[in-house]
Amino acid sequence: MPGSETRPEIPVLHILYGRLALARRAWYAQPGRSHRLARPVVSVGNLSVGGTGKTPCVAKLAAWLVAEGERPAILSRGYARLARSRGVTVVSDGSHILTDVQHAGDEPFMLAQAVPGAAVVVCANRYEAGLAAERSLGASVHLLDDGFQHVRLARDLDIVVTPAGDLAREHVLPKGRLREPHSVLARAHLLIVVGAGDDAAAAEARAAGVPRGIGAARQLGAPVEVQGGTPGAGAAVVVLAGIGQPDQFVASVRAAGWRVADTCLFADHHWYSRADLADVAGRVAAAGAWGVLTTDKDAVRLGRLEPLPCRVARVPLTLDVPQWDVVTGAVRQAMAGRA
Helix, strand or coil: CCCCCCCCCCCCHHHHHHHHHHHHHHHHCCCCCCECCCCCEEEEECCECCCCCHHHHHHHHHHHHHHCCCCEEEEECCCCCCCCCCCCEEEEECCCECCCHHHHCHHHHHHHHHCCCCEEEECCCHHHHHHHHHHHCCCCEEEEECCCCCCCECCCEEEEEEECCHHHHCCECCCCCECCCHHHHHHCCEEEEECECHHHHHHHHHHHCCCCEEEEEEEECCCEEEECCCCCCCCEEEEEECCCCHHHHHHHHHHCCCEEEEEEECCCCCCCCHHHHHHHHHHHHHHCCCEEEEEHHHHHHHHHHCCCCCCEEEECEEEECCCHHHHHHHHHHHHHCCC
16 A cells, blocks of 8 residues: 555564574573583473473483482473472482472372382472582482573583474474474474384484484383272273373273273363362263273372272383484493593
């Protein structure tokens, strides 16, 4: 129109978010702006929000380190804790669990239960968590849980876990699920691609500028009783999940042979109420189902509400990594570099 002015295109929100994420990394990359612990730090993280398989990877690495005679300390932010304590919270000293799930957070509490021998320490400042683990718990190596974006703590090895194809199709928040632009992956040392074979994983790593990529697969273990036993093969169940990407868990339950009569899906880290469980129990009764199948992470949040109003079993999720020796070799090399 006559007299109208051409305005420059305003970057959409996800572009601004990506620029801020890159600026933050650049700031911490300058000398003196990140902190280094005395013992080696291995970060296991991801680029996208939601479930990617990083927590099973942390558990698998911690168990391997314990078997190797190390004293691993898992350092966690304790995201979405129901009750927060000031400073550092020691969830486990490697021998005993020292706090409850409300103060620990669901994933740290789950890891403390899953990996006896590994210390689990929670603090928003994971440098402070690591210092406490070294001074009081005898930590010989640190596992930085969900640590790829925690650049204020220097690390010796960066492992990124991602679902197959996620990097190619996703965008930065809020348009997509990526926490940072794809370009930051070039800072990782190893890419574990869940749901891909080794050749496809290697191709994703090359495209992302990561030196090495290997494939992995999620595996469901046998159900474990929470209350009232476990369902037999082919039983009708109600699936309860408050995790990232809960549809993946539902699909895995179906693939394992159970009949999914209904689903109750909540936001990641949801703290269940008695009203929630009353609704779930009603759905179990209405469907004539055996009871509820849920995840390990959900089960630790349910524990505070026991006794439960229906039968519940949890299904452990593990990570099968055919080239696991590549992961352990990278960890050994990182530790040797700090010896």
